[in-house]
Amino acid sequence: MSVQRGKMRKLYTGAKSAGAAARAHAASRDLALAGVGCVRRRLTVRSNPPGALVYVDNYEIGTTPCSTDFTYYGTREIRLVKPGYETLTVMQPVKAPWYQTPGIDFFSDNLALHNITDRHDFQYAMQPRALPSNRDVLDRAQQLRSNALIGGP
Secondary structure (H helix, E strand, O other): HHHHHHHHHHHOOOOOOOOEEEEEHHHHHHHHHHHHEEEEEEEEEEEEEEEEEHHHHOOEEEOOOEEEOOOOOEEEEEEEEOOOOOEEEEEEEOOOHHHHHHOOOOOOOOOOOOOOOEEEEEEEEEOOOOOOOOOHHHHHHHHHHHHHHHHHO
16 A cells, blocks of 8 residues: 555656646646537438448448448448449548637547537438339340340440
């Protein structure tokens, strides 16, 4: 115990006792923790109908509705895939709020007195995949058969 007190005295020079050193340590810790605010950036994707597989910048994040955290603002490529529906690819801008503009962002990221959550919600409507008619399928089959017999492309 006395070795620890000696170490605390060395850390907090000018402290008269181990109790004063402990109080100084607690005060500096509380002061450091007072500015632990940070900005959490969250992106949520919903689709109509739900259950589409979502890729953000070619990384799978789940099925709708789903959310993911992100670090940087800018344009994201969001792709939704669902059987029976057209694949939807959107270049979605994710704009920074006013408190994330250069200069101000240092204070909101490092010195805010509480955590800030910046949420971006995006809703997309998916279109059912159009099935070709039987006549179109038969015409395409006949064309492929003719090309195979002739040796065409």
